[in-house]
Amino acid sequence: MKLMRKAALVLAAVPAIVLITPVGSASAHGYVSSPASRSAQCARGDIAESLCGQAKYEPQSAEGPKGLKNCSGANDSFAPLNNDSLPWKVTNTGQTLSLTWTFTARHATRDYEYFIGGTRVGYFSGNNQQPNNPTTHQINLGGFSGRQKLIAIWNISDTVNAFYSCIDLNISGGGGTTPPPTSTTTRPPTTTTTTTSTQQPPAGGTWAANTSYAAGATVTYGGSSYRCRQAHTSLTGWEPPNVAALWEKI
């Protein structure tokens, strides 16, 4: 009976789909998620939202015209990504580096380019096809060494735009001078936020975000008590009253 009803609904739906005028602009978005690009670090909470701006919510949207050499795509909402003085985490690497992209939609791809300064150290054709999941590239860092900013660019093929992602590297094994030891470590997260690890909840304590809850755990929230139905790490937006699937009111 339920199935019949669903089928009827679906049938009814076909002629009545809401149409939106197709727009020729890019809607494929993407960023380098591994090693964590500046965008990924914003989304991961390594850098405070007050410093990152919109990149916290849309790490995939640093979009701009092709041919730029910056981290934001010259997109004002993402300008903080160009700020070299923010406490970005630096990835230590040898001369070979593997990078993985995360896409929110798969648009036909012209190519991918990787730059250090003005030098292109990596190029991969996209053959105007949809990218694979995931898309991983191995590049050779061309003898560069020490602290460098790698600009990763995804040039999509059916609009004028590209997506930009910057990765901070500390490269060893290059032809240049060895970097001083002080620059080889990740900067201390003085201005970074909150939670790099989850906490164990006190039994029967107040619900908190970024906490690992086992099934059966009890918490209080807004004056009510709840029992965890499904093991999970809590987060903002999953407050007990909002997710009966995770929290049973007791």
Added chain:
Amino acid sequence: MKRLVIAVAVLALAGCGGEAVVPESPAAHGHGASSAAPPVPGASARFNDADVTFVQMMVDHLQLGISLSQVGIAKAESKEAKDLASAIDVTQREELTMLKSWLKLWDKPEGDGANLHAAHGGQPLLDDKVINETKDKSGAEFDQVFLNLMTGHQGAGVEMALTEKKDGQNPEATAYAERVVTSRQGQIQQMLKIIGGV
């Protein structure tokens, strides 16, 4: 203006996918504990086209996310990834029930992924083929593919929800959009940490 155009295009494309078949949740029926699950929040009758499009697109988006979660629950190696897949599965089923009830209340069709895509010319991240291909992977490689896809898929949900927050009118739908933004951002944060080994 450019952002607006992009946002509209994103709404049109980001969340769509093939026709995902959502298996019935064992929790969805068979126990009479109606006190455990509060009634589905209703949506008031004031709404605009942006609300309807958002909810229709989210129905499809949630179904695809649930399908991918199912594979994650079955195959993820890391406990964190598996727990997150389970939590996404149950929360999105709950959201799906709510959104379908809103469409009924508004007398609007659910639509289906294929038609939404045909209408918008989209190239979604997920479809049945992409989801099925993940089943060929195993171990750490599976986790990497699963987390990468889920991170992207939930990111597309954030884009749709941001558009709804801007253009929508219905108070419940826009409040839901806000929860989508924060909860998906939180999930992405967790997944990027697992991916990065942090």
